Structure formats: C-alpha cells, structure tokens
Amino acid sequence: AQSVTQLDSQVPVFEEAPVELRCNYSSSVSVYLFWYVQYPNQGLQLLLKYLSGSTLVKGINGFEAEFNKSQTSFHLRKPSVHISDTAEYFCAVSVPETGNNRKLIWGLGTSLAVNP
Amino acid sequence: GAVVSQHPSWVICKSGTSVKIECRSLDFQATTMFWYRQFPKQSLMLMATSNEGSKATYEQGVEKDKFLINHASLTLSTLTVTSAHPEDSSFYICSARGAASGSLNEQFFGPGTRLTVL
Numbered sequence: 001a002q003s004v005t006q007l008d009s010q011v012p013v014f015e016e017a018p019v020e021l022r023c024n025y026s027s028s029v030s031v032y033l034f035w036y037v038q039y040p041n042q043g044l045q046l047l048l049k050y051l052s053g054s055t056l057v058k059g060i061n062g063f064e065a066e067f068n069k070s071q072t073s074f075h076l077r078k079p080s081v082h083i084s085d086t087a088e089y090f091c092a093v094s095v096p097e098t099g100n101n102r103k104l105i106w107g108l109g110t111s112l113a114v115n116p
Numbered sequence: 117g118a119v120v121s122q123h124p125s126w127v128i129c130k131s132g133t134s135v136k137i138e139c140r141s142l143d144f145q146a147t148t149m150f151w152y153r154q155f156p157k158q159s160l161m162l163m164a165t166s167n168e169g170s171k172a173t174y175e176q177g178v179e180k181d182k183f184l185i186n187h188a189s190l191t192l193s194t195l196t197v198t199s200a201h202p203e204d205s206s207f208y209i210c211s212a213r214g215a216a217s218g219s220l221n222e223q224f225f226g227p228g229t230r231l232t233v234l
Contacts, residue, residue, distance in 0.1 A: 042227060043209055043226055045225075049222075094222075103165075104162075107159060108158065
C-alpha cells in the first residue's frame with residue numbers, strides 16, 4: 001500500500017534561516033510527487049511537483065525540492081524563509097488508480113512557524 | 117487557467133438543518149471532482165469522488181446519505197450536508213480534474229468552505 005510520511009509535524013524557525021521539510025513515501029509503483037501550501041483558513045496552493053527528469057525541482061516562493069528515488073524522499077527546502085511563509089505544508093504522491101486515473105495520497109502536514 | 121471556486125466560503129447553521137456547498141470549475145470541464153474534509157491541524161481526508169453524470173464513490177466510513185454529492189454538469193458539483201450536527205463542523209475542500217490534466221491527472225483545488233454547526 002502507498003503511504004506518505006511527513007517526519008515533522010511542526011517546524012519552528014527564525015526569519016531568514018534555511019528550512020527543510022521532510023517527506024518520505026512508500027510505493028511499489030511509479031509516483032508523481034507534490035508539495036502544497038495552505039495558508040490559514042485558505043485552500044491549497046501547489047508549490048511544486050516532480051513528474052520526471054531532473055530530480056531537483058524549483059517551485060514558487062523560492063522553494064525547491066529534491067526527489068531521491070533510493071531513499072524514497074522528496075524533501076522541501078528554502079534557503080531563507082520569511083514571516084509570510086508561515087503556513088501548513090502538505091506532501092502528496094499521485095499513484096495509479098483504476099483505468100488511466102490517478103489518486104492523491106496525502107501526508108499529515110507540517111506546520112511551519114517562522115518567527116522574527 | 118484551471119481555477120476552481122467554492123461557495124460559500126463560510127457558513128454557520130443550526131443543528132438539524134441542511135447545508136449545500138457548491139464547487140465550480142471556472143475555465144475547464146471537470147470530468148471528476150473530489151470532496152475532502154479537513155479537521156483543524158490535520159491533513160485532508162478524501163470523502164468521495166464524483167464523475168459527471170454518475171453516482172459518487174464514497175470512501176470507507178463516509179455516510180453517503182449524510183453527505184449527498186451531485187455532479188450534474190462538467191463545471192459544477194455540490195455537496196449537501198444533511199441534518200448537520202456540531203460534529204460535522206469542518207473545512208470542506210473540493211478539487212477538480214479534467215481532460216486538461218492530461219496523463220498527470222492533476223487536481224486543482226478550491227479555496228475551501230468553513231462549516232460551523234451550532
């Protein structure tokens with residue numbers, strides 16, 4: 001069965017410090033990988049995605065993630081965070097379902113709190 | 117492109133009443149729509165998947181008579197919470213997927229609806 005594990009439920013960090021949010025997945029089939037951000041009381045916004053090709057993926061707001069197939073990881077990084085990055089971050093994998101359809105498997109989320 | 121809207125963005129209702137939430141794909145045809153529920157500080161829980169013109173497929177543990185889903189057109193799906201109770205209070209998020217998603221089958225998310233049942 002497929003699963004997604006976000007290793008840290010909460011990550012406090014000071015402004016302008018680097019941050020890494022960890023995500024590991026388990027799947028016996030090929031996956032697509034996503035990171036979404038959710039600001040308070042808002043819906044989900046796609047940060048970045050890995051489909052194929054280069055394992056280093058750059059997204060919006062200065063975030064990037066690296067796909068590591070051997071470690072089945074897709075950690076999210078930002079070299080210098082801002083107060084405005086305070087939000088909930090979700091890692092998700094897209095796996096085959098019936099026919100040509102795919103479904104999303106979600107991690108439990110990591111709450112990033114950026115302090116001044 | 118690929119914008120999904122939800123209405124209302126928040127709703128407060130009395131216990132025992134029914135509430136309808138709309139999910140619309142504004143600039144593409146959504147052959148499939150998904151309804152998620154999110155409790156505070158938790159991840160998204162898929163409630164059901166609806167394909168246009170057919171009955172929704174509910175996830176295990178989700179009461180289909182409690183959460184009525186209609187996907188009557190390629191741009192609109194509705195979720196009706198019937199006889200709502202305080203424990204139904206939650207953040208409900210829809211997503212839509214269409215032919216434009218291609219082989220990726222990417223889902224595009226709505227902004228969510230905050231339901232509070234008093």
